[in-house]
Amino acid sequence: MMKTYERFLEYVAYDTQSRADADAYPSTEKQWLLAKRLSADLREMGISADVDAFGYVIGRLPGNVPGAPRMALIAHMDTSPDASGTNVRPRWVRRYDGGPIVLRAETGMVLSPSQFPSLKKHVGHDLIVTDGTTLLGADDKAGVAEIMTIAAELAADPKIPHGDLVFVFTPDEEVGSGTDHLDLAKVPADFAYTLDGSDAGEIAYENFNAAAATVTIFGKSVHPGSAKNRMVNALMVAMEMDSLLPDFERPEITEKYEGFHHLHGMEGNCEKTVMKYLIRNHDQATFQRQKQDFIVARDFLNAKYGYEICHIDIKDSYFNMREKIEPVMHIVDIAVEAIRETGLEPLIEPIRGGTDGARLTFLGLPCPNLGTGGYNFHGPYEYVSVQEMDQSVEVLRRIIAKVAKTK
Ligand SMILES: [Zn+2]
Missing domain, CATH: 3.30.70.360 (Alpha-Beta Plaits)
Structure with a gap:
């Protein structure tokens, strides 16, 4: 079985930068390539999947627990127009020692814990960083890789109990259009989670x-x-x-x-x-x-x-999704329990922006956001912790197990 970081490294090789004010959807032709790849990967696992006319990848794995709630997991395929996503050259920092990480010696570009305190949590972890010339694409290919990992695991072992699952990969999130053409009729789910945050202990259900x-x-x-x-x-x-x-x-x-x-x-x-x-x-x-x-x-x-x-x-x-999440607060509670059982402290913080999940919530699909283990999105300081990506997968694993027991 492929490890999450192996999938991640394959997906960041695809340049999927989106573009504002494009006439086409997806906004850039190159996003199709990753969409087709993900759809093919899902089918290879034995999961029925396709790419629709707007570039959304939708995979469906029928449940094996009758009556369990139906759940969708969502991540976006595109990367931010704020920084280049061409020729991403990921680099390993194994067993991070807590010191500054030189990204690019020529320009003196350094990823340092004094400027980015989140690094302090990752001492001893294996990090993947950039070469200082592009973004990494953890936003949101960490989320994509984690969902693919869990999909592969469930498809390979039909004895793991789960409800109906829908895996959704969207284009154009970074230019504010990630849900513009998403047909919710193709996403038969009672609720969903986007995986598009940072800390693996994060659960966000409030936005502006x-x-x-x-x-x-x-x-x-x-x-x-x-x-x-x-x-x-x-x-x-x-x-x-x-x-x-x-x-x-x-x-x-x-x-x-x-x-x-x-x-x-x-x-x-x-x-x-x-x-x-x-x-x-x-x-x-x-x-x-x-x-x-x-x-x-x-x-x-x-x-x-x-x-x-x-x-x-x-x-x-x-609008703030909170008012629509409150009536279904158990979907937050399930995630909080899953995060605790993974050994993490739940981090419940309001998002100072909007999310595709908020839009979906108002369209009738309640959709809080979870963390992925990726940090410093949208620029060359972006990095992931391999161990934290694995923790995000563990959170998903536990959420799926809990939902299977919910009637
Ligand atoms: Zn994102």
Whole structure:
């Protein structure tokens, strides 16, 4: 039986970088190659699998425990556009000694525990790192390899009890489109887990509520030489608008459950200025209040200047899955028990972003996220612990055993 790291090393050889703003789906042709490979690997194990017209790999392993809940395991195949995924050259650091790891001597690039404290947990582990020129692809090929490992194990030994299982590998997660074309009719499951986190003890079922706000300021442009008491400079009013929002709700000064509004784009002139904000909060009521702050600021400016100087368009992007997970909290409890039995401390932390699992949860497939043993995603400092990948597989093994006993 292939080891998880052996599968991992094979999959990171595939460049599966996705691309934003592509017309095609998947966004890059090269993602098909890994999709076909995974589908072939599943079939070779004796699991019925195929790649659909959008590049989703779906494998189905019927259960051998009548009445057990049906479960899906999901990971994404693509890697982030933030760093190259071409010619990934994984390197071993065996029995890591806790010191700095030179990734690239020429440029002095070092993976060090002072900058990346997660390394301290991995003293004595075998690590796989990059050569400093690409990302590693642990996000999310660690998750892919772990699901494939468990699939192979179950397929090879029909005596291991399990319910119906669906294995799903998705393209384009990194560009926010991982579930765009996923047909849930092809994923007959009562609940699912994505494997897309870091710490093998991680279980996440809370993410941000998210909205995007576009603020447009309409000024009055007049020749500056004769502007007295007539010009209204949209750029100045845009800054005034921002100053009306709470100072302490910005990404650079918030963490954990603290929400924020983030000004991520501003473009304009005296005549017209457009500002783009992201609004984020785990708490629904506070999220609504943050959106209301924008409306209050707009109304204030419109009253102050005596015309519709400020327009605001707010669109919700996604919501915190927590409210949909709470009614099925046993799927979190099962994972927490499985993590403890693996000898790990459960790490329950809110995700400061969205997940494909959150989208699936709102489509009716409750889907918390588990860790994979991969760290420092989206860049050349990415690494995996081989032992922690094995622990993630052990967590899955125990989850599957527990679900088989649930009626
Ligand atoms: Zn990921």
